[in-house]
Amino acid sequence: MPEYPVPEIADVALEGVLKALGDPTRLAIVRMLADGQARPKAEVWDAFATSKATCAHHFKTLREAGLVTYEVHGRTHDIRLRKIELDERFPGLLGAVTGAPADA
Template sequence: MSDVQLVDVLRALADPIRLEIVRHLADGTAHPKTSDLWPFDVQKSTLSHHFKTLRESGLTRTIVNGRQHDIQLRKAELDERFPGLIDSVLRG
């Protein structure tokens, strides 16, 4: 988490789809990356790109359980690194 930069987090959150993904993940649980479970009208490859961008910016982690890949918001770690940022984004 020490490598996570604020500018990368904000850049990732600037996209409306990624922001909506983060809002959906704010419940604290891990959600499957299966494209048919997400309410976006985008190609599977586009959704994968959004998941990758969120992961690389430090906002999420991917949990692998066999063939299932879940995505989870790193809220506690982000709150420690950037206090109040995620709550402010979610309220906005």
């Protein structure tokens, strides 16, 4: 079973988060996940007109920047925005980039 390590939230740097969000596709993925609910990765990449490999690259970039985590349920791999943790670490940031209030 693959492991998807993510940095501890205390180690997540604002510069890395902003760099990851600087790509329009990654920003769109974060906006899609803004409610904090886990979604199957396949559902997310189906929303974009790009290859599975390209989406995998975007998912990895978001994970390594500390923005998302994966939840593995057998053969299904879900992706979830670290909304609560990120709101605590960088108050107002997610709301500013997603257009959603911080407590939504």
